[in-house]
Amino acid sequence: MTSEHFDVLVIGAGLSGIGAAYHLQTLCPTRTYAILEGRDAMGGTWDLFRYPGIRSDSDMYTLGYRFRPWRDPKAIADGPSIKAYIEETAAEYGIDRKIRFGHRVTRAEWSSADARWTVDAEAGPDRAPVRFTCNFLYKCTGYYDYASGYTPEWPGTERFGGRLVHPQHWPTELDYSGKRVVVIGSGATAVTLVPAMAEKAAHVTMLQRSPTYIASLPSQDTLADSLRGLLPAGLAYAAARWKNVLRSLFFYNLARGLPGLMKWLLRKGVQLELGPEYAVDTHFAPRYNPWDERLCIVPDGDLFRAIRAGRASVVTDHIESFTEQGLQLRSGARLDADVIVAATGLNLKLLSGIGLVVDGTPVTLSRAMAYKGMMYSDIPNLASAFGYTNASWTLKCDLTAEYVCRLLNHMEQHGYVQCTPRQRDPDVKAEPALNFISGYVQRALPSLPSQGSRMPWRVYQNYVFDLMTMRLGRVADEAMEFRAAAGGPHPR
Numbered sequence: 001m002t003s004e005h006f007d008v009l010v011i012g013a014g015l016s017g018i019g020a021a022y023h024l025q026t027l028c029p030t031r032t033y034a035i036l037e038g039r040d041a042m043g044g045t046w047d048l049f050r051y052p053g054i055r056s057d058s059d060m061y062t063l064g065y066r067f068r069p070w071r072d073p074k075a076i077a078d079g080p081s082i083k084a085y086i087e088e089t090a091a092e093y094g095i096d097r098k099i100r101f102g103h104r105v106t107r108a109e110w111s112s113a114d115a116r117w118t119v120d121a122e123a124g125p126d127r128a129p130v131r132f133t134c135n136f137l138y139k140c141t142g143y144y145d146y147a148s149g150y151t152p153e154w155p156g157t158e159r160f161g162g163r164l165v166h167p168q169h170w171p172t173e174l175d176y177s178g179k180r181v182v183v184i185g186s187g188a189t190a191v192t193l194v195p196a197m198a199e200k201a202a203h204v205t206m207l208q209r210s211p212t213y214i215a216s217l218p219s220q221d222t223l224a225d226s227l228r229g230l231l232p233a234g235l236a237y238a239a240a241r242w243k244n245v246l247r248s249l250f251f252y253n254l255a256r257g258l259p260g261l262m263k264w265l266l267r268k269g270v271q272l273e274l275g276p277e278y279a280v281d282t283h284f285a286p287r288y289n290p291w292d293e294r295l296c297i298v299p300d301g302d303l304f305r306a307i308r309a310g311r312a313s314v315v316t317d318h319i320e321s322f323t324e325q326g327l328q329l330r331s332g333a334r335l336d337a338d339v340i341v342a343a344t345g346l347n348l349k350l351l352s353g354i355g356l357v358v359d360g361t362p363v364t365l366s367r368a369m370a371y372k373g374m375m376y377s378d379i380p381n382l383a384s385a386f387g388y389t390n391a392s393w394t395l396k397c398d399l400t401a402e403y404v405c406r407l408l409n410h411m412e413q414h415g416y417v418q419c420t421p422r423q424r425d426p427d428v429k430a431e432p433a434l435n436f437i438s439g440y441v442q443r444a445l446p447s448l449p450s451q452g453s454r455m456p457w458r459v460y461q462n463y464v465f466d467l468m469t470m471r472l473g474r475v476a477d478e479a480m481e482f483r484a485a486a487g488g489p490h491p492r
């Protein structure tokens, strides 16, 4: 099979893939690159999810790229606006011309003898096999399975006479006007769907097994708006970005350091929204500590407004079974519904299930250790964009892209063709890659690489720390093994 060669192949044209491309062409202008995108559109998450109300729950000053100001007054933005921002960025920098749409990567094999990856993909509706080679593989495929979301097995679903839908596969023709809707779940998707569907539905019930911490934030950032009037766009954006980075770091550290205080603040916030009579402890007081799972944000308290108006309500109970009319709950109560939405989450999937082979040996990712949260032990010339769990995804992906470019430039300067993180320190202990107790994380942990107990193997969920180490720290550290074209490991 003939193959086309690039210095770097980026897989995925979502938020991180477009950001990676910008950094590559700006910081490594002599390198050739292409983006292989499995779908027929760019935007990833922001193109795939089409459910009512789809929006970010991070502010766009930190979810947007560092290099391209977010100019919309809405700090918490809807899905179509984020998709448009990604598309406009790609068009502005000519990145759109580098994307091969409809190219789903299935396998990549590294050869140390050739110092290159051979990348197999399926192209177009016929899934025709195509082959590429590259010196460096940059995986920007997100973190979940695009094929299907997570739906638990409930007894009796086949009996249900209404519609059962999953937000990842929203049926565009679904008309829920005047219908009774039950949204199962209490995560970011559920709290987005409930107020959005309540605008047209007869009533929306959010059915949760257990509560989630929910905080209301203004959808518009008044300080950022004022700064835009006073400063040039780039400067105003940088100031708003830093303000929000520091704010989220402050609240995250407060939650970890003084969980009792943070619990009290969050409970108080909900009580103020819903009034003293509302059963806050039943529906909004989780058993776990804040940030053991991702904190949910509701812009301008929209969820609480829908509850106050009687258009939405929360039920905390367990599903016994589906019935013809709706749901039978463990408490004995019944919930009748015309539409049930399973906002039960995603299937976490790293590397998008791409089969990796290194010098003839298939890679078992769960045996690898993450290096600086962006590469993996014993896997050469491969980086992966994986964002923060406690802050905006793009903050980390921007830093990773800069670091990859520094690494590529270092290799070029020294004539290296291979870089491989090697974990040889006996004092480094393996730990779970993610410290969330959320179901989707726990289900996936056995298949994920580990992180180490200290640098450079530890994944720091801290932008300021990462900024210092990834922008200013040494690329040629003790864990990175470089190899020059002609021979074995190059002495550093």
Ligand SMILES: Cc1cc2nc3c(=O)[nH]c(=O)nc-3n(C[C@H](O)[C@H](O)[C@H](O)COP(=O)(O)OP(=O)(O)OC[C@H]3O[C@@H](n4cnc5c(N)ncnc54)[C@H](O)[C@@H]3O)c2cc1C
Binding pocket: 011, 012, 013, 014, 015, 016, 017, 036, 037, 038, 039, 041, 042, 043, 044, 045, 046, 049, 055, 056, 057, 058, 059, 063, 103, 104, 105, 106, 140, 141, 142, 143, 144, 146, 189, 352, 354, 385, 387, 391, 392, 393, 394
């Ligand atoms: C509903 C929802 C809301 C979210 N809100 C926020 C938020 O507010 N803040 C935040 O920080 N994060 C949020 N996230 C996380 C979000 O996914 C990231 O913020 C970000 O959009 C991820 O961008 P990405 O480019 O890394 O991955 P994705 O957006 O998942 O894009 C990956 C791309 O890679 C392509 N791809 C995958 N596998 C292959 C393959 N084998 N071959 C070729 N192409 C492939 C996909 O088709 C896709 O286009 C949210 C996630 C969801 C699902």
